[in-house]
Amino acid sequence: MNREEWHRRFWDRWPRREELRERNLEKRVHTALVWRTIERYLTDVKTVLDAGAGPGRFSLPLARRGFKVTHLDLAPAMLARARKQAAQAGIELEFVLGKVEALPWRDRRFDLVLCLDAPVSYASSAGQALQELARVTGRWLILSVVNRLGQLPVGIKAESTWRADLAFSRAFWTGGDWEPPPALARLPFLGAYLFPPLHAFTPAELEQALSAAGLEPVEIAATGTLARLVGRRALRRIWRKSRLRAEFLAMCEEVERLPEIRGVGAEGAAGLLAVCRRRPAEPS
Numbered sequence: 001m002n003r004e005e006w007h008r009r010f011w012d013r014w015p016r017r018e019e020l021r022e023r024n025l026e027k028r029v030h031t032a033l034v035w036r037t038i039e040r041y042l043t044d045v046k047t048v049l050d051a052g053a054g055p056g057r058f059s060l061p062l063a064r065r066g067f068k069v070t071h072l073d074l075a076p077a078m079l080a081r082a083r084k085q086a087a088q089a090g091i092e093l094e095f096v097l098g099k100v101e102a103l104p105w106r107d108r109r110f111d112l113v114l115c116l117d118a119p120v121s122y123a124s125s126a127g128q129a130l131q132e133l134a135r136v137t138g139r140w141l142i143l144s145v146v147n148r149l150g151q152l153p154v155g156i157k158a159e160s161t162w163r164a165d166l167a168f169s170r171a172f173w174t175g176g177d178w179e180p181p182p183a184l185a186r187l188p189f190l191g192a193y194l195f196p197p198l199h200a201f202t203p204a205e206l207e208q209a210l211s212a213a214g215l216e217p218v219e220i221a222a223t224g225t226l227a228r229l230v231g232r233r234a235l236r237r238i239w240r241k242s243r244l245r246a247e248f249l250a251m252c253e254e255v256e257r258l259p260e261i262r263g264v265g266a267e268g269a270a271g272l273l274a275v276c277r278r279r280p281a282e283p284s
Contacts, residue, residue, distance in 0.1 A: 001011060004124055007075075008075050013077070022057075024228075024231070025084050025232060025235050025239060026228060026235065027224075027266070029227035029235065029252070030223055030224040030266045030268075030269040031057065031228065033217055033252055033273075034058075034116060034144070034223060035254065036249060037142060037273060037275060038058070038114070038142060041139075041275065042112070044111070044139075045111040045139065045140075046067065046068055046111055047067070047069075047109070047110045048062055048067045048069075048070070048111065048114065048177070049069075049072065049103075049110040049114065050071050050115075050116075051100045051103070051113060051115045052072065052073060052074070052100055052116070052117065052122075053071040053072060053082065053114075054075075054117065055078055055081045056071060056081075056086065056087070057117070058114055058116060059071040059114075059115075060082065060091055063086070063092065063093040068093075069093040070093065070096060070110070071095050071096070072095075072096045072097075072098050072103070073097070074097070074099050074119075076132075079095050079097055083095050089133065092139065094230070099123070099241060100119045100120065100123055100129040100133040101124060102132065102178050103132045103133070103136050107135050108135075108137065109136045109138065110136055112139060112142070113133055113136060113141045114142050115129075115133055115141070115143040116143065116144050116270070117269065117270050118145050118270035120143060121145045121198045121199050121201070122196065126145075126199055130210065130213035130233070131213050132212070134213045134278060135159060137215075137277075141275070141276045142274070142275050144223065144272060145200070145201045145206060145263035145272050146198055146199070146200040146270055146271070146272070147203075147210045147222060147263065147264065147270070147271035147272040148172075148200035148205075148263075150200075150222065150224075150263070150266060150272075151172075151178075151267075151271070152169065153268060153283055154171040155168065155178070176200045176202070177197070177199050177203070178197060178198050178199075188271060193270045201272055202263065203222075203259075203262040203263055204216065206272055206274060207220070208221070210276055211279075214279050215278060216276060216277050216279045218275045218277060219257065219271070219273075219274065219275040220257070220262060220273070221256040221257045221272075221273050221274075222261050222271055222272045222273075223265060223269070223271055223273040224251075224265055224269055224271050225256050225261055225265055225266070226248075226251065226256060227252065228267050229264075232253075
């Protein structure tokens with residue numbers, strides 16, 4: 001079973017679960033921060049591509065607001081879920097089955113391209129995915145990837161329950177690749193349950209990859225770091241009070257852009273967010 005098939009089977013299994021992630025308060029903070037970022041780049045935007053859009057966390061609200069939105073995803077079940085919700089809400093947008101490594105549109109087709117909740121980390125080739133996203137970006141690209149240090153504790157906690165060493169966590173930290181054990185990878189039926197392969201980035205690695213794709217970062221933030229650090233009890237108190245919540249989100253944006261913070265990020269979400277524009281072509 002190749003990587004693309006593994007991912008399709010996994011995400012086909014969980015469209016409803018992906019929506020239920022928003023019940024987690026840390027994830028809700030993460031999503032709120034992503035929305036605050038998106039809002040800053042909607043001026044003069046008409047066309048939007050949401051690449052790897054899942055059940056429509058961002059594509060459906062943007063379409064409801066009148067933007068011309070194209071919703072692309074690898075998993076048919078995710079598309080079906082989003083299409084059903086759009087029909088129920090009377091929202092019009094285009095749905096396309098496809099992958100971020102091979103986008104079927106002309107250069108600079110969309111004013112704004114979104115690639116959120118880490119499709120680039122899950123792609124069979126992160127470099128190719130970034131090249132394609134850059135190619136179809138007309139003005140702004142907002143994307144998130146898995147933050148390597150942010151996810152390292154997750155791997156350590158899991159591995160320490162079933163191994164006497166941290167070999168898999170060490171390999172993940174060193175190279176950024178999460179690869180399930182080969183013996184398990186040979187069992188196709190596990191593709192719907194076993195978390196699929198991914199690549200997690202360090203901030204410096206992400207900047208290098210963006211530059212190689214002809215992209216210029218405007219903002220990079222370790223989204224969700226402060227929510228993770230303050231703890232759930234404090235977070236519940238903050239979230240119940242609108243003024244306190246707004247002040248906390250503003251503080252998150254200040255703190256999470258700091259270079260010394262960028263390596264952390266959310267635990268249960270893609271914890272490295274970047275806003276980019278296409279670098280001007282070199283004069284011939």
